[in-house]
Amino acid sequence: MKFGGIKCVFFDAADTLFRVRGGVGQVYWKVAQKYGVRGTHHEIESAFKNAFKSAPPMAFPDAKPEDIKILEKKWWYNVVKRVFSEIKINNFDSYFEELFETFRNDAWELFPETIRVLKALKSSGFKLGIISNFDSRIYDVCSKLGIIDFFDSIVISSEVGFAKPMVGIFNIALKRNNVRPCESLHIGDSLYHDFYGARSAGIRTLLLDKEGRYRDDPNVQRIDTLEEVVDILASGRKQGGKL
Numbered sequence: 001m002k003f004g005g006i007k008c009v010f011f012d013a014a015d016t017l018f019r020v021r022g023g024v025g026q027v028y029w030k031v032a033q034k035y036g037v038r039g040t041h042h043e044i045e046s047a048f049k050n051a052f053k054s055a056p057p058m059a060f061p062d063a064k065p066e067d068i069k070i071l072e073k074k075w076w077y078n079v080v081k082r083v084f085s086e087i088k089i090n091n092f093d094s095y096f097e098e099l100f101e102t103f104r105n106d107a108w109e110l111f112p113e114t115i116r117v118l119k120a121l122k123s124s125g126f127k128l129g130i131i132s133n134f135d136s137r138i139y140d141v142c143s144k145l146g147i148i149d150f151f152d153s154i155v156i157s158s159e160v161g162f163a164k165p166m167v168g169i170f171n172i173a174l175k176r177n178n179v180r181p182c183e184s185l186h187i188g189d190s191l192y193h194d195f196y197g198a199r200s201a202g203i204r205t206l207l208l209d210k211e212g213r214y215r216d217d218p219n220v221q222r223i224d225t226l227e228e229v230v231d232i233l234a235s236g237r238k239q240g241g242k243l
Contacts, residue, residue: 008152105144
């Protein structure tokens, strides 16, 4: 792979730069202990995956800026409510409030290589950005994890009215960084949202494929770990290569 001419590197956020510590089901279950939950963390994990998959995109194109945080919280309330539609829990509203704040403060951890990669790319002069279907708690999460200062832009679906894989969210990120698609690289863990989404906007793409699901697919340019990006971009600069 040759990636010459890259000026800006965009990243997905969750499961690319950081992850839920112990898994979503484990966090939901742990908080739920004081609310008399009747279900295992495995059952909660399965219910969450179904509820999250069936939820609409977290994008509010007609919303006023002052209403976005209210809409984000309502979106998550509906998802969590579906998680516990068949799993019994007491005082759901209080549980939801505590869970929502847990995912603002304590639920996340960086991948071991994240800081090293961001430092290396930043010191090499690349602009860095996040493009994510996240809500506005991302600013608190990135601050607490110590990575927010690495980024020249953070573009999230709830604020811009477009969710990945829609071209609109990628175009906004390009505009904010004053770069062309061919001068940009996007990295994320979702084939649909990240790889094909960014590619539809003309952005060069790499799929973070830690489990090797697409190792044998010649149409998917992939990496096993974020650390590979540093060498790929360094090689591209030396050779002046193109994708």
